[in-house]
Amino acid sequence: MKIDPLLKQINPPPRLMMGPGPVNADPRVQRAMSADLLGQYDPAMTEYMNELMALYRVVFQTSNHWTFVIDGTSRAAIESSLVSLIEPGDKVLVPVFGRFGHLLTEIASRCGAEVISISKEWGQVFSPEEIAEALDKYQPKVLAICQGDTSTTMNQPLEAIGKLCAERGVLSYVDATASIGGNELLIGDWEIDICTAGLQKCLGGPSGSGPITISDKAAEHIQNRWHVEKGIEPAGFVPGKLSRIQSNYFDLAMVMAYWSPQRLNHHTEATSMLYCARECARCIVEEGLENVLARHTLGSKAMVAGLQVMGLKLFGNLDYKMSNVTGVYIPEVVDGEAVRRDMLHYFGVEIGTSFGPLHGKIWRIGAMGYNARKDAILRTLNALSSCLRLHGYKAPGDDPALAALEIFKQAEAAPAEIEISPVSKTS
Amino acid sequence: MKIDPLLKQINPPPRLMMGPGPVNADPRVQRAMSADLLGQYDPAMTEYMNELMALYRVVFQTSNHWTFVIDGTSRAAIESSLVSLIEPGDKVLVPVFGRFGHLLTEIASRCGAEVISISKEWGQVFSPEEIAEALDKYQPKVLAICQGDTSTTMNQPLEAIGKLCAERGVLSYVDATASIGGNELLIGDWEIDICTAGLQKCLGGPSGSGPITISDKAAEHIQNRWHVEKGIEPAGFVPGKLSRIQSNYFDLAMVMAYWSPQRLNHHTEATSMLYCARECARCIVEEGLENVLARHTLGSKAMVAGLQVMGLKLFGNLDYKMSNVTGVYIPEVVDGEAVRRDMLHYFGVEIGTSFGPLHGKIWRIGAMGYNARKDAILRTLNALSSCLRLHGYKAPGDDPALAALEIFKQAEAAPAEIEISPVSKTS
Numbered sequence: 001m002k003i004d005p006l007l008k009q010i011n012p013p014p015r016l017m018m019g020p021g022p023v024n025a026d027p028r029v030q031r032a033m034s035a036d037l038l039g040q041y042d043p044a045m046t047e048y049m050n051e052l053m054a055l056y057r058v059v060f061q062t063s064n065h066w067t068f069v070i071d072g073t074s075r076a077a078i079e080s081s082l083v084s085l086i087e088p089g090d091k092v093l094v095p096v097f098g099r100f101g102h103l104l105t106e107i108a109s110r111c112g113a114e115v116i117s118i119s120k121e122w123g124q125v126f127s128p129e130e131i132a133e134a135l136d137k138y139q140p141k142v143l144a145i146c147q148g149d150t151s152t153t154m155n156q157p158l159e160a161i162g163k164l165c166a167e168r169g170v171l172s173y174v175d176a177t178a179s180i181g182g183n184e185l186l187i188g189d190w191e192i193d194i195c196t197a198g199l200q201k202c203l204g205g206p207s208g209s210g211p212i213t214i215s216d217k218a219a220e221h222i223q224n225r226w227h228v229e230k231g232i233e234p235a236g237f238v239p240g241k242l243s244r245i246q247s248n249y250f251d252l253a254m255v256m257a258y259w260s261p262q263r264l265n266h267h268t269e270a271t272s273m274l275y276c277a278r279e280c281a282r283c284i285v286e287e288g289l290e291n292v293l294a295r296h297t298l299g300s301k302a303m304v305a306g307l308q309v310m311g312l313k314l315f316g317n318l319d320y321k322m323s324n325v326t327g328v329y330i331p332e333v334v335d336g337e338a339v340r341r342d343m344l345h346y347f348g349v350e351i352g353t354s355f356g357p358l359h360g361k362i363w364r365i366g367a368m369g370y371n372a373r374k375d376a377i378l379r380t381l382n383a384l385s386s387c388l389r390l391h392g393y394k395a396p397g398d399d400p401a402l403a404a405l406e407i408f409k410q411a412e413a414a415p416a417e418i419e420i421s422p423v424s425k426t427s
Numbered sequence: 428m429k430i431d432p433l434l435k436q437i438n439p440p441p442r443l444m445m446g447p448g449p450v451n452a453d454p455r456v457q458r459a460m461s462a463d464l465l466g467q468y469d470p471a472m473t474e475y476m477n478e479l480m481a482l483y484r485v486v487f488q489t490s491n492h493w494t495f496v497i498d499g500t501s502r503a504a505i506e507s508s509l510v511s512l513i514e515p516g517d518k519v520l521v522p523v524f525g526r527f528g529h530l531l532t533e534i535a536s537r538c539g540a541e542v543i544s545i546s547k548e549w550g551q552v553f554s555p556e557e558i559a560e561a562l563d564k565y566q567p568k569v570l571a572i573c574q575g576d577t578s579t580t581m582n583q584p585l586e587a588i589g590k591l592c593a594e595r596g597v598l599s600y601v602d603a604t605a606s607i608g609g610n611e612l613l614i615g616d617w618e619i620d621i622c623t624a625g626l627q628k629c630l631g632g633p634s635g636s637g638p639i640t641i642s643d644k645a646a647e648h649i650q651n652r653w654h655v656e657k658g659i660e661p662a663g664f665v666p667g668k669l670s671r672i673q674s675n676y677f678d679l680a681m682v683m684a685y686w687s688p689q690r691l692n693h694h695t696e697a698t699s700m701l702y703c704a705r706e707c708a709r710c711i712v713e714e715g716l717e718n719v720l721a722r723h724t725l726g727s728k729a730m731v732a733g734l735q736v737m738g739l740k741l742f743g744n745l746d747y748k749m750s751n752v753t754g755v756y757i758p759e760v761v762d763g764e765a766v767r768r769d770m771l772h773y774f775g776v777e778i779g780t781s782f783g784p785l786h787g788k789i790w791r792i793g794a795m796g797y798n799a800r801k802d803a804i805l806r807t808l809n810a811l812s813s814c815l816r817l818h819g820y821k822a823p824g825d826d827p828a829l830a831a832l833e834i835f836k837q838a839e840a841a842p843a844e845i846e847i848s849p850v851s852k853t854s
Binding site: 083 | 432433434436437438439440441442444446448449450451452457458459460461462463464465466467469471472475478481482498499500501502503506510526529530532533534537538539625627633634635656657658659671672673674675676677692693694695696697698699700702703705706709712713771777782783
């Protein structure tokens with residue numbers, strides 16, 4: 001009997017996703033998504049919305065009241081921030097150190113900004129002095145920057161940058177999609193105005209919900225652009241003094257009203273993804289954010305040790321490497337895409353290719369979220385070792401999985417010695 | 428031992444959601460969302476994307492190649508359509524017959540359109556002559572209209588309207604969020620250019636993914652606005668002749684490239700919601716779209732019969748009532764919100780309030796998607812009957828659940844006599 005493939009149940013092949021993200025979701029998160037639905041204004045639903053706000057204050061390390069999720073991917077959360085902050089003609093400074101910096105320039109430009117970008121060679125990050133100089137030179141209204149840019153595996157230090165902006169009255173926006181949960185991020189202490197994230201990297205969920213946190217200062221600016229849509233204006237409604245936001249879906253003033261006790265009707269909350277986002281944060285709070293960060297840091301050390309034993313050269317300035325992803329040069333004797341294909345099809349392990357100037361030069365190998373685990377890292381190293389051998393690369397050293405295991409064993413013997421972030425220089 | 432509520436598992440109270448949507452998801456859809464994840468460019472993932480395209484061609488009744496999903500709620504799909512069609516200064520005609528018509532004017536206006544709206548009293552729909560006259564008078568570039576507007580429960584006939592637009596070279600956009608799957612919708616035959624939907628009404632899923640279909644003509648217009656973001660331009664890239672789309676996330680030219688064999692990197696597809704959207708369509712194709720429509724029509728007749736037995740008066744022009752939702756006047760002796768609260772808290776059944784001019788006057792009672800079922804309808808009628816009695820309304824007639832059951836029994840005896848759409852005039 002032949003069954004039309006369209007009528008077959010979803011039945012994905014088993015994959016271990018060890019690229020730069022998305023990665024496998026935590027099984028608890030997958031199960032939470034299957035919970036029964038609730039109406040938008042059901043008291044049980046609004047209580048879950050409030051709990052989600054409290055949970056993400058922990059994840060973002062902030063006391064910002066306006067901490068919630070955007071219904072869309074991490075890119076939706078980025079655009080909602082920029083389109084709500086930026087009025088046409090505003091000057092926006094974007095320090096670009098990888099592909100996702102380019103994305104910020106692109107989105108800011110579509111919002112009508114006069115975009116000024118400064119650049120770093122891929123594999124490096126900006127110093128606070130460079131940022132301060134650019135802020136003083138260009139005097140932007142908004143600074144938009146990535147924390148971790150997976151295209152280069154670099155993690156931009158932000159501690160000084162938030163404060164530099166605050167001192168100058170510049171609104172700061174940070175895209176922490178790829179770094180949050182795996183690298184230290186202190187939104188409150190660092191005085192960052194808006195930060196957005198995604199679930200599909202270190203938070204252990206699928207793509208499709210974008211956590212966001214907004215300072216009171218940024219919220220006030222956005223609320224000055226408050227223009228409720230026709231047909232649902234509340235009684236006594238007075239529009240904001242500033243220009244209307246050019247998107248309805250991404251109008252954070254309206255989205256905040258939806259997440260307030262007023263519950264002003266806007267989109268229909270994506271309930272299953274809300275359950276999912278709540279569960280991602282719940283798992284992190286249960287494990288303890290510090291433990292989650294330490295788990296990623298340890299995973300990075302172990303992965304690096306295994307790659308180095310195979311004689312592979314790491315990419316970029318390792319003082320600033322993200323803990324959750326490692327760039328590694330493809331040995332000249334192998335075809336990088338053929339190795340990736342064989343890892344996927346023979347071993348069920350996915351590693352990442354790369355973009356732009358690094359395309360064909362490096363692989364990006366992640367260990368993040370639910371996959372920042374000993375067994376996942378050992379399996380990845382073994383599969384890579386076998387595929388490299390299959391393609392004619394002769395590794396010089398010992399067993400890479402055992403080299404990584406040694407790092408885990410050392411950490412088990414002396415857990416206090418794992419530094420959270422940045423990882424120490426290892427090559 | 429006290430557990431922090433933030434650390435508790437998701438455990439929603441059981442609810443039967445019989446409002447205008449969102450409603451309960453089909454359990455098969457809930458389970459599909461828990462399937463393991465895949466990488467964005469994994470061949471198994473892109474195959475699921477292709478299957479989804481084929482499945483939604485059935486749901487939309489079209490052969491349009493460009494049939495896929497937007498990662499966001501139904502409102503995201505609306506905005507992506509309008510912002511990709513409309514260039515600043517374009518004339519857009521919006522016939523408004525309820526709240527969601529206002530939403531279309533609002534979004535079109537934020538896209539920079541010169542918006543012209545024509546209005547109908549809530550509870551009525553437009554005739555083809557009225558639309559033709561407005562098209563000739565205003566000569567818009569785009570016509571944007573709802574099919575079913577749940578705010579009024581009316582279903583706008585579209586058969587003539589798509590053709591009227593096509594004859595005049597006007598691009599037609601239809602928001603079928605609330606009507607698709609429960610009311611006849613023939614995108615191909617009716618020559619509609621873009622139509623968008625949501626999962627949370629008759630398709631039996633949660634909110635969070637927005638199906639969309641785009642005619643070749645509309646796709647060509649959108650592709651003329653093709654401007655790839657900096658950092659990922661393909662070799663030999665030539666930007667489109669028309670203006671760049673003002674949103675990156677909703678840039679359908681880029682989203683189409685992502686859904687093409689080129690797989691140009693854009694957002695990270697929301698994999699779990701993709702599984703979910705695929706399963707919604709799979710269940711419909713398995714049941715047969717005609718059977719799904721007939722199930723909704725029968726549910727409507729049964730619900731109407733039950734409400735009428737209680738002496739309740741129905742809202743609007745019943746020749747054009749959506750099959751999946753019924754507006755019913757709140758009896759003067761009861762407090763409508765108190766009745767709704769008691770139905771939810773004592774009986775676990777949710778029915779809908781209403782917006783704007785109808786607020787406080789009617790309830791909206793749905794039976795759609797997975798909930799367009801005999802047991803769900805009988806339970807709702809019984810719960811409403813009990814709560815009306817509790818609040819002092821004395822129903823004149825017989826048992827409303829038995830009146831509805833009689834309709835189901837008649838249909839079982841003579842199934843061929845159920846007309847699909849519109850429902851016949853019943854009061």
